[in-house]
Amino acid sequence: MPCEGCRERDNVSTGATMEFLLLGFSELLRLRVLLFLIFLILHLVTLAGNMMIFMAVVMEPSRPPMLLFLCQLSAIELCYTLVIVPKVLLSLVVVEGSTISFLGCAAQMHLFVALGGAECLLLAAMSYDRYVAICHPLRYAAVMSEGLCLRLALVCGLGAFAVALGLTAAVFRLPFCPSHRINHFFCDVPAVLHLACTQSYALELPLLAACVLLLLLPFLLILASYVCIAVALLHITSSVERGKAFSTCVSHLAITLLHYGCATFIYIRPKSSYSPARDKVVSLVYTNITPLMYPLIYSLRNKEIRGVLRKMLRRKKIAQVN
Numbered sequence: 001m002p003c004e005g006c007r008e009r010d011n012v013s014t015g016a017t018m019e020f021l022l023l024g025f026s027e028l029l030r031l032r033v034l035l036f037l038i039f040l041i042l043h044l045v046t047l048a049g050n051m052m053i054f055m056a057v058v059m060e061p062s063r064p065p066m067l068l069f070l071c072q073l074s075a076i077e078l079c080y081t082l083v084i085v086p087k088v089l090l091s092l093v094v095v096e097g098s099t100i101s102f103l104g105c106a107a108q109m110h111l112f113v114a115l116g117g118a119e120c121l122l123l124a125a126m127s128y129d130r131y132v133a134i135c136h137p138l139r140y141a142a143v144m145s146e147g148l149c150l151r152l153a154l155v156c157g158l159g160a161f162a163v164a165l166g167l168t169a170a171v172f173r174l175p176f177c178p179s180h181r182i183n184h185f186f187c188d189v190p191a192v193l194h195l196a197c198t199q200s201y202a203l204e205l206p207l208l209a210a211c212v213l214l215l216l217l218p219f220l221l222i223l224a225s226y227v228c229i230a231v232a233l234l235h236i237t238s239s240v241e242r243g244k245a246f247s248t249c250v251s252h253l254a255i256t257l258l259h260y261g262c263a264t265f266i267y268i269r270p271k272s273s274y275s276p277a278r279d280k281v282v283s284l285v286y287t288n289i290t291p292l293m294y295p296l297i298y299s300l301r302n303k304e305i306r307g308v309l310r311k312m313l314r315r316k317k318i319a320q321v322n
Helices: 029-059 065-093 102-135 137-143 146-171 189-193 201-234 239-267 276-301 303-321
Strands: 019-022 098-101
Touching: 019 102, 029 065, 029 276, 065 098, 065 102, 065 146, 065 276, 098 102, 102 137, 102 146, 102 189, 102 201, 102 239, 146 189, 146 201, 189 201, 189 239, 189 276, 201 239, 239 276
Parallel strands: none
Antiparallel strands: 019 098
16 A cells, blocks of 8 residues: 655655665564674674685685686675675664665665675576586686686676666655655665555566566576586486586585575565565575575585685794794
């Protein structure tokens, strides 16, 4: 239902003075201190883990393609958590909820969508890397050159930035309810769309287009890559060789399922099924737990990352001794 007192106007003209109120976890007053400590610890561990991988790859003189992709993935996760988590911590400190300006809310949404979309596209590029490594191993070094990896990384970032800019502009041109109370801990797209005082399904079209470009198409590319990989693995007679080839894909598969599972649940559904309490729980996993899992998964499963981290720690010990 459209909210009462809805004013049809151009949001851009009042963007300098308009503010939104992020309710956050205002209903969990008794658990605020505990939640603050939990999220703070998770945030610091996430930053440390991704920073360690990023620095280890940057300091490595010879970087295979997968390490370059992991370096960009860690950089995305660092920015991702810095865009969202400080507001989460602030919402736990302020009892009545924290305010955010119109432009601040738009900037947060744009960065969140751009970084999440870049991650989706990057996962597709990483699946192509695995496809070439397993299906065309003799051509791997020639195909997956450092120049191609850098171009793919650039396309992922610029493509996601452009799609996120279009989605954010479409969302913030809608007329909003006068209350401007967002029942969330950051300016997520479904939560802000819920404030739009219109019942037209046309307002969901920009989100649908963004989901197609940033979720569906990369997922189809990942699926196609793994179908080809599965066919190639079936032609390998040695079970040991088949296990080695598959083990190189386990980390990427785990992160892809984790990322796409949460993103699909939140964004690929109609506005009528929006549930603030449920969305906040899933968003907590999406913005706090998932970035923490990435360095853990790759440090435990990826042999190249383990080797780079060992080298970095060895250099640090030698420097301390000297």
